[in-house]
Amino acid sequence: MMKKKSVLKFSLAFAAALSVAAIAPQPTKAASNASSVSAIKKRGTIKIAVFGDLPPYGWVTKSGKRTGYDVALARQVGKDLGTKVKFVQVNADSRVDALNSNKVDMVLANFTVTPERKQAVSFAKPYMKVSIGVVSPKKKVITKASQLKGKSLIVTKGTTAENYFTTKQKGVTLQKYDSKTQQFNALKNGRAAALADDNSYLFAWVKNHKNYKVGIKTLGPNQYIAPGIKKGNKNLTSWMNKEITKLNKKGFFKKDYNDNLKPYFGSDVKPSDIIITK
Amino acid sequence: MAHSGINILFEGRNFTRLLGGLWISAKIAVIAIILGILLGIIFGALRTLHNPVLRFVLRIYLEFFRIVPTVVLLFLFYYILPKNFNMNLGAETVAILVFTLWVAAEMSDIVRGGLISVPPHQVEAGEAIGLNRLQLYYYVLLPQSIKLMIPATINLTSRVIKTTSLLLLISVMDVINIGQQIIEANSQHYQNGAFWVYGFIFILYFILCYPLSLWARHIERKELAENA
Structure with missing residues (x-):
């Protein structure tokens, strides 16, 4: 009896504590936008x-x-704003929370634009595109999706490639693996005719595996990588849109591609497969 | 194999970077432990008073920090609360805050347990010679119960040190976070870099925690010898 009572007391107190947290003052929209361009400039650092x-x-x-x-x-953005850049290292699943809790002003972390994410954060203009690619042995290279009919194809569970082939290319038999290491080993062991994954990973992989080729560089719809900004921060989003247009005119992304991505992707990939020049 | 994987630890500034990460982990743990123990002693003493409201509030506090996993607490204080309260603390400050509150909660129970295990006639004897409450704690209760508290406190300390490995989830650049940077940056050259980096981190944590466990064993032995 005593025990029951104290359990009840605890849960009541807990509920009370939660409701205090819930009714705590929400920052009103009109109250200063901590991540506006002028606020960042005043602070002297962009996070x-x-x-x-x-x-x-x-x-x-x-x-x-x-x-x-x-x-x-990110460094270029800091330069053009005239501020220092403070990097906050995040994991894939903390990118949205970092924006929403004002830990950062912007996310530049291979952030793919998806309809679900658009509900939670704003995206500026994309600066990179990825798509599904298909890699196969050079001897029996696959260059069209129709060649895969009736054959086996390796994918990793939970990727856009798995999703695309399950819904759009039903004639292909899928072999599903749990990790990147497993799927590439399966291809090397000749378990299937080809392997499908994000093309940016495949480009990097074939660089070190000369007997294989990304026969289909892009398949299905493109997916875009864009700067993530806190929902409702129109000020910074429009600044960033202009910034990306300006950097494109200056050829910044092509240089960035050559500096950072080319050494990983090898020479049979053109910058236009990855970067957006419009 | 053309090169040994252990070299991954000595490439560039990798070694000093790992030690730097360890320093961050250790700093957060030490500050939180010191503040937490002080706070915990006060809370523990308050919980032996016969004030039902105070006891109830402190009990809720203890249960909250004991039941909710540390990961959830870190997320709550780093990502969720700032949204509601419009306050913004740095990752390391949040880490110290959460760990301090956690240590204080666990410590309050250790202290309370130690204090109530002092035989009542000791307290009565103290009262008989005219000690006030504060003097009772200072001269009678604390000296007799501190020995009982030390082993559990050391245990708590090593748990706190180990739990710093969760801090990478709130962007603290701790030793595990640096280790992962090194593993991924070198994954082309050092296929088994993960083994060496995590192996090294294991040794670092061992160096931090093993002396504590030796000390705990030493105290227990001493106590056995005294009681024999």
């Missing part, structure tokens, strides 16, 4: 979320310097 462990997009060299395709863009 940008990047990856620390995804070469060649965002990673750290052995001397401890942040580098990569996204990081180069």
Whole structure:
């Protein structure tokens, strides 16, 4: 009896504590936007979320310097704003929360635009595109999706490639694996005719595996990588849109591609397969 | 194999970077432990008073921090609360805050347990010679219960040190986070870099925690010898 009572008391108190948290003052929209362009300039630093462990997009060299395709863009943004850049290292699943809790002003971490994410954050103009690619042995290279009819294809579970072939190309038999390492080993062991994944990973992989070729470079709809900005921060979003247009005119992304991505992708990939020049 | 994987630790500034990460982990743990123990002693003492409201509030506090996993607490204080309260603390400050509150909660229970295990006649004897409450704690209760508290406190300390490995989830550049950067940056050259980096981190944590466990064993032995 005593026990029941105290359980009840605890849950009541807990509920009370939660409701205090719930009715706590929400920052009103009109109250200053902490991540507006002028606020960032006044602060003198822009906080940008990047990856620390995804070469060649965002990673750290052995001397401890942040580098990569996204990081180069981040530094350029800082330069054009006239502020310092403070990098905040995030994981894939903390990118949305980092924006919403004002830990960062912008996310430049290989952030793919999806309808679900658009509900939670705003995206500026995309600066990179990825798509599904198909890699196969050079001896029996697959160059069209129709060649895969009735054959086996390797994919990793949960990827856009798996999704695309399950819904759009039903004539293909899928072999599903759990990790990148497993799927590439399966291809090397000749378990299937080809392997499908994000083309940016495949380009990097064939660089070190000369007997294979990305026969289909793009398949299905393109997916775009764009700067993530807190929902409703129109001020910074429109600044960033202009910034990307300006950088495109200056050929910044082509240089960024050559500096950071080309060494990983090899020469049979053109910058236009990855970057957006419009 | 053309080169040994252990070299991954000595490339460039990798070694000093890992030690730097360890320094961050250790700093957060030490500050949180010191503040947490001080706070915990106060809370523990308050919980032995016969004030039902105070006891109830502190009990809720303890249960909250004991039941909710540390990962959830870190997320709550780093990502969720700032949204509602419009305050913004840095990752390391949040880490210290959460760990301090957690240590204080666990410590309050250790202290309370130690204090109530002092035989009542000791307290009565103290009261008989005219000690006030504060003097009772200072001269009678604390000296007799501190020995009982030390082993559990050391245990708590090593748990806190190990739990710093969760801090990478809130973007603290701790030793695990740096380790992952190094593994991924070198995954082309060092296929088994993960083994060496995590192996090295294991040794670092071992160096931090093993002396504590030796100390705990030493104290227990001493106590056995005294009681024999």
